[in-house]
Amino acid sequence: MYRIMLIDDEYAIHLSLRKLVERSGLRIEFVGEAEDGVEALELLEDSRPDIIVTDICMPEMDGLEFIRRVRESHPQMFFIILSGHDNFEFARQALRYGVSDFLLKPIDPAQFQTTLERACRELDERKARFSRQTEWTLAQQHHKARLAELLYSADEQRALEQIREIMALFETSGPEEVSVSRYAHMLMQDLLTAMKERGLLLAMEIGEDQWPQDDPIACSHQLQEKIKGMLALIKGSRNLGSRHNIQKAKRYIEENYAMEDLSLQEVADSVGMSVTYLSRTFKSETNMNFVKYLVQVRMEKAKELLAESELSAQETAYRVGFSDYVHFSKTFKKFHGLTPSAYRKQCKAMNGE
Incomplete structure (x- = not known):
């Protein structure tokens, strides 16, 4: 109405x-x-x-x-x-x-009727246009956010697939007043901004004059090449900083291993990396995944406490992040070949106690 x-x-x-x-x-x-x-x-x-x-x-x-x-x-x-x-x-x-x-x-009644009918048609068209624009805006925001995550994770295959989806969506639903070359340029600007917000400053030439005018296929190909260039810069930047970040992640784990609910997400947040990228890089640098490394740190700390302190085996379990002593005991034996109690006895015997 x-x-x-x-x-x-x-x-x-x-x-x-x-x-x-x-x-x-x-x-x-x-x-x-x-x-x-x-x-x-x-x-x-x-x-x-x-x-x-x-x-x-x-x-x-x-x-x-x-x-x-x-x-x-x-x-x-x-x-x-x-x-x-x-x-x-x-x-x-x-x-x-x-x-x-x-x-x-x-x-004139007939003329007034015609005018009202035209007004209703135009208002209907505006509503439909607004609805389409709203759907387009929400869809492209979702796709751009997804693409930014894929770029940050250096996932080239899925990033390129996402670019093709974005350009196909623009061709079918994009605003008529925006040319395909203008949209490609704005998309690259948004992606560079998204990377900057994640701490990656990428030097790329993306001037508006670099995009094929009014040629969706050529623009899509050009955009994919730009994305490949961006990924190369991201990977290069990551290679320089990844070892340093993994060392920071390891230090964070070694300082917080006693937290029972210590998660990969928390460690990733502490070093400013995505969970996906940290997981992949951590395994590449340490030859083990996050969980295995965390358990290893806890088991080494447990050995130290059992050998050097008067804490009970159960208290030792709590101190290294285990709330279930049975689980702790089984894990300790798997790593060191002895139960916590047997290991403590061995240490005392070696010290002549």
Whole structure:
């Protein structure tokens, strides 16, 4: 249902137009009437019309001044102007303010009906266009976020697949006012910004003049080449810093091994890396995964405590991040070939105790 407001200083016009609207059979309802622009401005925010029918010549504030003011805050409003004079200057100004129709008094019912039908069609098209644009915006935000994660994880195959999906989506649903070359350029800017936010400063040339004009296939290929270049820079940057970051991750584990719920996510956050990339890099640098390394650290610390302290075996388990002593004992034996109690006895025997 669309909402219509009528502004005219003639009572007879109000009555006749109200009847025409009610008999139109269209999804339109009256939400406000005013005698001049000043009164209409006061009613505007409460009535929230989609269509405004206004006379030009009115006391206090004329129709053109009213339209000019409303346009500033409601640029999508559908305006229909009424006038008792076939004045070219009025019509010229009305067009400048984006008025949709200019009707002469006395109003021809058939012409008014046609104008209302056109207003409804245009408003329907705006709604559909807005819905498509909203869906497109949400979809491309999701795809760009996914692509940024794949780039950060240096997953070339899936990153290139994602680029192809993004460009296919743009071709079918992208905004008509944005050229494919402009979109490709903006996409690269967004990706470089996303990498910068993750601590990766990548020096790349992505000027607008580097993209094929109005050629979706060529732009898609060019974009894939740019992505490959970006991935090469990311991998190069990672190779320089990965060893240092893995050392930081190992130190973090060695300082926090007693936390029972210590996770890979927490370690990744501590060194500013994604979980996926840390997992892959950690295994590459240490020849073991995170869980195995954490258990190894805990078992070595447990050995030290059993050999050098008076803590019970159960208390030792708690100190190295185990809440279940049976699990701790089995894990300790798997690593060291002895139960915690047997290992402590061995240590005491070796020390002559």
